[in-house]
């Protein structure tokens with residue numbers, strides 16, 4: 001790449017900051033427009049998997065990040081009777097998973113982008129974009145570039161402006177998350193997800209100082225969706241966790257919903273969609289941010305290989321979209337398995353989950369993204385382009 005190219009990016013989340021950092025490290029000038037008044041993440045914890053970790057490692061950021069997180073070595077799924085449905089060893093290179101307080105990876109990416117020379121403009125909301133390479137601010141100003149990235153999340157203004165939305169939906173799942181001080185509930189580096197009827201709750205070690213807890217239930221489940229949480233109702237589903245629910249009732253809750261985005265295409269002209277703007281998915285496989293970072297890294301390879309920006313964007317999409325869409329589909333199946341499964345058939349569901357854990361082939365298909373590294377070399381890029 002030459003130093004003369006310029007990129008304008010909407011959104012300073014995982015997608016926007018990763019892309020900005022990678023381009024700036026390769027000599028581009030980059031401006032990121034962030035609507036909020038600060039670069040921040042809202043939420044409790046986050047899991048990073050192999051495909052995202054590879055990007056952070058290559059950029060030399062894991063040394064800074066590792067002391068703030070925890071490498072998990074096991075993951076368990078437990079049924080309503082307390083029986084283990086699935087236990088996975090996470091110590092292999094493709095299955096590895098780290099958990100972090102949610103703000104930590106963003107702060108590290110923010111710092112690395114700034115060090116590489118990225119200009120980050122907060123309080124700068126983007127209204128629309130033109131395919132010939134222009135971002136339009138809500139203040140009416142045009143920001144022209146060789147490459148424009150819409151990394152502005154699941155309700156992307158860039159995607160709407162380019163008429164690229166095929167589907168944008170809020171899924172009827174309530175998600176409640178907590179970041180609890182201390183590791184009393186999770187002394188071991190592992191994560192346990194408990195299932196009962198149509199609810200799930202998980203506890204995961206999260207760095208040396210925290211426990212990450214997430215809960216999910218159908219939105220139509222009013223007592224399950226309450227925040228502060230309804231101790232009696234949750235204890236009725238998971239009697240052994242009553243003490244945990246009492247603690248959660250007193251803790252700060254982050255409530256969210258799941259979103260689902262499909263785009264007709266991930267680019268038009270010199271503008272590309274990245275991250276949730278292109279492919280928001282339920283967080284059941286913990287892949288949204290990982291795919292955002294991994295797809296950003298692959299995009300840089302295509303931009304290095306193909307000098308014509310619109311052609312590079314099309315080739316990149318063709319290479320990375322199949323893995324992303326397969327992951328979206330599996331993440332949705334996982335969500336459905338909690339939300340719509342008949343209560344009377346919980347035993348059958350436990351056996352299905354067990355079968356998935358027991359079959360390396362099925363596990364590999366469901367977790368294809370974890371096993372698919374970003375495209376960093378020209379040989380793989382060329383192969384993907386054939």
Ligand SMILES: Cc1cc2nc3c(=O)[nH]c(=O)nc-3n(C[C@H](O)[C@H](O)[C@H](O)COP(=O)(O)OP(=O)(O)OC[C@H]3O[C@@H](n4cnc5c(N)ncnc54)[C@H](O)[C@@H]3O)c2cc1C
Pocket residue numbers: 010011012013014015016033034035036045046047048124125126127151152153154156157175177256257258274275276277283285286287288289290291292
């Ligand atoms: C409950 C829950 C748990 C999750 N857990 C995980 C997990 O464990 N692991 C994982 O990998 N993923 C997880 N995800 C998914 C992950 O959070 C998202 O996929 C990820 O944040 C997407 O990053 P992004 O940069 O594409 O979008 P966002 O994080 O949404 O960032 C978009 C940025 O753009 C800004 N913006 C929006 N509109 C504009 C505009 N018009 N102009 C300028 N700026 C704008 C926003 O303020 C924001 O800063 C989870 C999601 C949820 C809901």
